[in-house]
Amino acid sequence: MIYIPEVFMSIGFLIILIISVFVKKNQNIVLGYLSLLLIFLTQFFVLKDIFLFEEIFNNFFVIDSFGSFLKSVILICAGFVIYFYIIVKNDSSLNRSEFSMIILISIIGMMLMVSSNDLLSLFVSIELQSLALYILVSFSKEDFNSSEAGVKYFVIGSLSTCIFLFGSSLIYGLVGSTNFSEISQFMSDQYSVPLLLVVGLIFILVSLSLKISAAPFHMWTPDVYQGSPSLVTAFLSTAPKVAVFGVLIRVLVYPFGEIIVDWGKILVILSIFSMLIGSLGALRQDDLKRLMAYSTINHIGFILMGLVPGSEDGITAICIYLIFYITMNLGVFLFILNMKRDQLNVTKIKDLSGLYKTEPLIAGCLALLFFSMAGIPPLAGFISKLLILNIVIDNNLFFLAIIAVITSVISAFYYIRLVKSMFFDSPTEELDLLTNSQSKLLLSIFGLFNLSVIFYPQFFLNLCASITLSLFALR
């Protein structure tokens, strides 16, 4: 019963913590490899039980394929980020043994998040995840921007915590239980759902939108993305988003599935705002990390759109979108990590100019990733956007589909501007780029993956459809 991957990972983490004290030379690299090993072993644990369904710890957590699938995606993200940490030469402020261990703590929190089946256990695991992320964001102690980003993220995060607690207290007051199955039971017994329950759900939705930075709760995102170390930004824009989307889907579909009329409208508004702000805000940015923040907001809007009908194929499309989004984002951030001039990190867009002349392979892969983000066929981003739009049109939400298409045309403009400056502008000063061949190889793999998905989309469709099935088997 208690042999769940989270328990395994926590014990493994404690062992690594003890080992870390006795490692004297190259602490961060050794611990990075140990954490990578632990992530591999946990991945094995997760995949072994992927078809298991079980309610554990007095129904506080539930193990199902949906949760296990998201756990495995989160572990892959974290594994890549730690691998980047090992292969790329970092600032000295990141070279401390704690870095990979704090990533481990936060993914323990995220794994508990996607499998929690109770508002209380959900709250505790969200806190575990966020506390680790606050530390990561402000990890470069000497860097003023990093500390500023840390404070901002902390303030916004605690606000989100308060709102979440208030919402769950309202729900507890009405239902008399915090358990998802009992809330679901209460909803189906009720003739008309009390208004206060909807208010409680809105509070929880607001809190989770703050975490996934859906507009109009996105204000912290550009500052935090720009201020924190690039490696942390790579982590921040992938793994927590997956985890919070898992929570969002589980909360909305399972206990609150009955009042889809109420939360459907809220999600429509959230996704319209996110797509508009994500595409318009990025137009005048000159910093690549800031631009990526707006691009994240835009993608979040797109993903939220798939949840509006609350149907099975919508959630399948979301899962596929999340997988592709992660590969694109990790690829771009791997490049940003390697953008250096005279050993210093640079992140301006004009530093990209003329990249094609010096590094044709890298420029090609990067162009593939940007095109994929813009949703240009036949790349992976196109497939995921197509699936989501398909769902939206099937449910007769035409205005939403029109807004989505218009905003994705606008966002295509700034992605293509990046590609243009890489290929056609004359280089200003050369970057000292990609000295290690591993980054080059990994970047090409990300690019090739995005290019080749068109040949086997059925694999992802079948995988995600069978995963989503488990979520609906509960009801």
Place this chain on the structure above:
Amino acid sequence: MNEYIPILIFLIFAFLLSFGAFFFSIFVGKKSSYAEKNSTYECGFEPFDDSRGRFEVKFYLVAILFIIFDLEIIFLFPWAVAFSEIGLFGFLSMMFFLFVLTIGFVYEWMKGALDWS
């Protein structure tokens, strides 16, 4: 709903009373101010120095480490009281909890967080 009405009445009354006292003293009370009255008052003395003094960051570290063991005590007391009823499972659970805390303690010790200099 009926059982909440006393609370509502209480809230209204508390609101009226506190605001009444506040505004009544503003409008009715006699005002006279002079230099002595406006100066800082600290137990009858002249204030010694600024109360926002700085102290070393090491104190924070000790305070944070203290909180962990403080919480441990909070868990240990009810555990000890209920010990005769919870049996072996309760004993082992607490031992595991203490073991995890001990690992944290060993970590901070080896990292030198407890050395003052």
